[in-house]
Amino acid sequence: MSGNHYDVVVIGAGLSGLSAATRLGMFGKKVLLLEKHYVVGGLNSFYAKKGRKFDVGLHALTNFPSEHSGKKSPLLKLCRQLRIPFESLDLQPQSHSKILFPDRSLHFTNNFDYFVDQIQQNFATSFNAFQHLLQKMESFPAYSVNAEELSTRTVLQESGIDPLLAEMLLCPTCYYGSAQSNDIDFPTFVMLFDAIFRQGLARPRNGIRAILDPLCKKLKELGVERRMNTAVKRLHSKNNKIEEIELESGESIFADQIISTCGVVETELILGNDYASNEHPEVGDFSVIESISVIEGKPTDYGWDETVIFFNDSEKFHYQCPEDYVDLRSGVICLPQNYQLNSDCSEFKLRITHPANFSKWEGLTEKSYLSEKEHFQDKILQNGLEYLDNSKINKNFFTQKILVRDTFTPKTIKRFTSHENGTLYGSPTKTRDGSTFYQNLFLAGTDQGYIGIVGAMLGGIAIANNQILRAG
Amino acid sequence: MTKEKIKQIVLDIIAEIAPDEELTDVKPEVRLRDQLDLDSMDFLDIVMELRKQHGIDVPEAEYRELESLDSCANYLLPKFEAAAAA
Numbered sequence: 094m095s096g097n098h099y100d101v102v103v104i105g106a107g108l109s110g111l112s113a114a115t116r117l118g119m120f121g122k123k124v125l126l127l128e129k130h131y132v133v134g135g136l137n138s139f140y141a142k143k144g145r146k147f148d149v150g151l152h153a154l155t156n157f158p159s160e161h162s163g164k165k166s167p168l169l170k171l172c173r174q175l176r177i178p179f180e181s182l183d184l185q186p187q188s189h190s191k192i193l194f195p196d197r198s199l200h201f202t203n204n205f206d207y208f209v210d211q212i213q214q215n216f217a218t219s220f221n222a223f224q225h226l227l228q229k230m231e232s233f234p235a236y237s238v239n240a241e242e243l244s245t246r247t248v249l250q251e252s253g254i255d256p257l258l259a260e261m262l263l264c265p266t267c268y269y270g271s272a273q274s275n276d277i278d279f280p281t282f283v284m285l286f287d288a289i290f291r292q293g294l295a296r297p298r299n300g301i302r303a304i305l306d307p308l309c310k311k312l313k314e315l316g317v318e319r320r321m322n323t324a325v326k327r328l329h330s331k332n333n334k335i336e337e338i339e340l341e342s343g344e345s346i347f348a349d350q351i352i353s354t355c356g357v358v359e360t361e362l363i364l365g366n367d368y369a370s371n372e373h374p375e376v377g378d379f380s381v382i383e384s385i386s387v388i389e390g391k392p393t394d395y396g397w398d399e400t401v402i403f404f405n406d407s408e409k410f411h412y413q414c415p416e417d418y419v420d421l422r423s424g425v426i427c428l429p430q431n432y433q434l435n436s437d438c439s440e441f442k443l444r445i446t447h448p449a450n451f452s453k454w455e456g457l458t459e460k461s462y463l464s465e466k467e468h469f470q471d472k473i474l475q476n477g478l479e480y481l482d483n484s485k486i487n488k489n490f491f492t493q494k495i496l497v498r499d500t501f502t503p504k505t506i507k508r509f510t511s512h513e514n515g516t517l518y519g520s521p522t523k524t525r526d527g528s529t530f531y532q533n534l535f536l537a538g539t540d541q542g543y544i545g546i547v548g549a550m551l552g553g554i555a556i557a558n559n560q561i562l563r564a565g
Numbered sequence: 566m567t568k569e570k571i572k573q574i575v576l577d578i579i580a581e582i583a584p585d586e587e588l589t590d591v592k593p594e595v596r597l598r599d600q601l602d603l604d605s606m607d608f609l610d611i612v613m614e615l616r617k618q619h620g621i622d623v624p625e626a627e628y629r630e631l632e633s634l635d636s637c638a639n640y641l642l643p644k645f646e647a648a649a650a651a
Contacts, residue, residue, distance in 0.1 A: 119613075170604070173585075174610070176581075558606065562609065563609065563625060
């Protein structure tokens with residue numbers, strides 16, 4: 094075997110690519126992992142600014158196996174598959190979170206019964222219908238590769254629950270994983286409902302690096318070759334087989350099998366004229382802006398004890414690519430410090446996320462990009478404070494408590510993920526089993542429809558297992 | 566190679582892939598799935614480790630032969646003997 098020939102080339106060192114490469118390396122495959130960016134993690138990456146560390150994606154690790162949800166969490170499964178001790182993640186469970194709509198809020202913790210109780214209290218007349226919905230969700234084969242792609246909005250309407258409750262259930266599930274506008278496909282809804290409410294939210298004490306660092310170390314020990322700053326220019330095919338991987342540098346790489354984690358649309362782009370299928374995936378357009386403020390003190394000094402708040406300004410939930418730069422009508426607030434409520438700290442982060450329009454941000458000149466960022470940073474913070482308890486805040490005094498601010502836009506997300514339009518959750522077209530028109534090319538990651546950090550990792554593992562390792 | 570040794574080999578593999586499982590009281594005649602928290606992904610790993618550590622191939626259609634320690638021993642013994650003779 095020559096130096097530029099591999100058993101498997103994995104495109105993209107995000108969580109699905111890292112997981113797939115780890116599995117393949119564990120069982121003796123000669124693997125090359127290619128990453129366009131200079132850091133690993135993809136959407137779930139990190140950066141440093143003014144001496145502080147920031148996570149890009151991680152608001153929450155879902156599927157927390159709490160004392161209530163037991164051992165069935167897929168998070169335990171993936172630790173086992175990757176042979177990472179679960180304890181090494183050092184997970185801190187959430188305090189509590191809430192879904193906040195005008196005049197109505199639903200609180201949830203890592204105890205599902207508490208959430209069900211909240212629904213009973215707030216939507217008493219809908220409670221029977223809600224329980225029937227829960228039964229329907231339990232019997233729905235959401236995790237099967239053949240799960241039917243129903244509209245969740247339609248299912249919720251037909252269930253007979255209060256329309257406001259339906260909007261409130263769509264809010265967190267869309268934010269944590271929908272590539273569609275104002276809806277989410279039902280299998281993904283069921284998976285996210287389980288991941289967020291039945292299991293729960295937690296965060297590694299050291300952020301996303303608690304997952305990325307052990308994976309990178311393991312890959313090194315397994316002899317998996319990893320090349321950073323290395324973009325794929327083209328995949329060349331012959332008779333529905335990929336024959337050559339051409340890098341931006343001009344170098345040619347050969348592989349028996351290829352796992353592409355860069356997205357279904359993005360994979361089509363690197364196939365260029367070789368793209369031989371008549372089916373074109375839909376290009377997603379949902380992206381976000383996130384504004385982060387580092388604030389002096391502890392969140393509880395300001396009366397803030399929630400971990401995540403999903404909010405919306407009216408009875409109808411808004412989840413779509415806005416026409417303007419940012420849609421302030423709905424969003425997500427995260428206080429990562431409240432994964433360890435009441436622990437000591439001298440400063441904490443307040444992260445506020447809103448839907449945003451990629452084309453608008455992309456179209457700005459360097460100078461106006463910076464000034465728009467500055468402008469929206471203020472608006473986002475002022476708007477976000479309306480959804481937090483602001484009774485203890487003296488507005489004039491509060492700005493002095495802000496130590497550092499940073500904002501990332503859809504352009505930043507594109508830089509980390511290479512997703513067209515800076516999409517958070519890829520294309521609305523999903524291929525769950527990862528197979529493509531090409532017999533030796535498989536897709537893993539977001540466009541498999543398994544969502545979030547846990548979903549991405551399980552997706553990468555599943556493709557490595559089912560498409561490559563099982564076949565021998 | 567003996568059946569007892571093969572059972573120990575399989576137990577050692579399970580200890581490696583599922584370190585959180587308690588393996589001291591595994592009953593050889595009872596299905597592994599019924600006494601341990603193992604799923605199809607874990608069985609794939611048992612198969613992959615048999616190949617990696619001992620050069621033993623288990624075709625996918627025959628994974629069910631690995632359902633208990635006794636069935637593992639019966640099914641794998643000729644394979645281990647063939648591997649040793651080769």
